[in-house]
Amino acid sequence: MLxxxxxFYHHQPASTLPYEIGENQADGSRIGLGQNGFLSYGPYINxxxxxxxxxxxxxxxxxxxxxxxxxxEIAAQQGRIILATRTIRDPDLITGIPALLTLNLxxxxxTSGVEVRLLCNGQPSLKVSHLTIxxxxxxx
Numbered sequence: 001m002l003x004x005x006x007x008f009y010h011h012q013p014a015s016t017l018p019y020e021i022g023e024n025q026a027d028g029s030r031i032g033l034g035q036n037g038f039l040s041y042g043p044y045i046n047x048x049x050x051x052x053x054x055x056x057x058x059x060x061x062x063x064x065x066x067x068x069x070x071x072x073e074i075a076a077q078q079g080r081i082i083l084a085t086r087t088i089r090d091p092d093l094i095t096g097i098p099a100l101l102t103l104n105l106x107x108x109x110x111t112s113g114v115e116v117r118l119l120c121n122g123q124p125s126l127k128v129s130h131l132t133i134x135x136x137x138x139x140x
Contacts, residue, residue: 008135010045014056014128017042021120028130033061034123039070040131041117047133049109054084054116054133055102061125064090068122074103076111083107083114090124098129 013028017040022032032039040056054074070088075081084103093099103116116131 007050007137008047008052008133010043010131010133012043012131014040014130017131022128025127029127031061031125031127032120033125036120036123039118039120039126040128042115043131044113044115045133046110046112047107047114049107050135052105052107052133052135053102054105054131055100056116056118056131057098057100057129058088058093058118059098059127059129060090060093060095061127062095064122064124066122068120068124070124070126071117071119071121072101072103073117073119074105074114075117076114078113079115079117083111098127100132102132 014030015024015028019040020037021035022030022039024030072086074084084105086103
């Protein structure tokens with residue numbers, strides 16, 4: 001079976017992306033322990049029209065307390081345009097097991113300054129390992 005490579009692929013360690021909260025780790029990840037704010041955002045890239053998947057590899061470090069959530073967003077124009085959003089709650093992750101959580105994105109036209117953001121609310125404890133953005137291959 002022939003596996004086609006994605007037409008566009010971007011993979012980046014979390015520690016190389018901008019952030020408001022958390023601490024970078026030697027393995028390229030970033031850990032946010034009970035803080036509110038952006039655990040990761042960026043990379044402000046230009047994307048052609050098309051269909052994409054974008055998200056972060058996340059690991060829950062402890063059960064979310066109370067109403068704690070994280071919000072995964074894809075934005076453009078320095079966050080003025082929200083292209084896609086997803087709320088992450090405690091049941092969406094298993095403690096200690098990394099998972100790639102993504103959003104689907106369909107761009108009708110070329111878009112500049114695209115960023116993927118992870119906003120922590122209510123002090124969840126998370127580890128973000130890397131950002132992945134890709135345009136899946138079409139056809140077979």
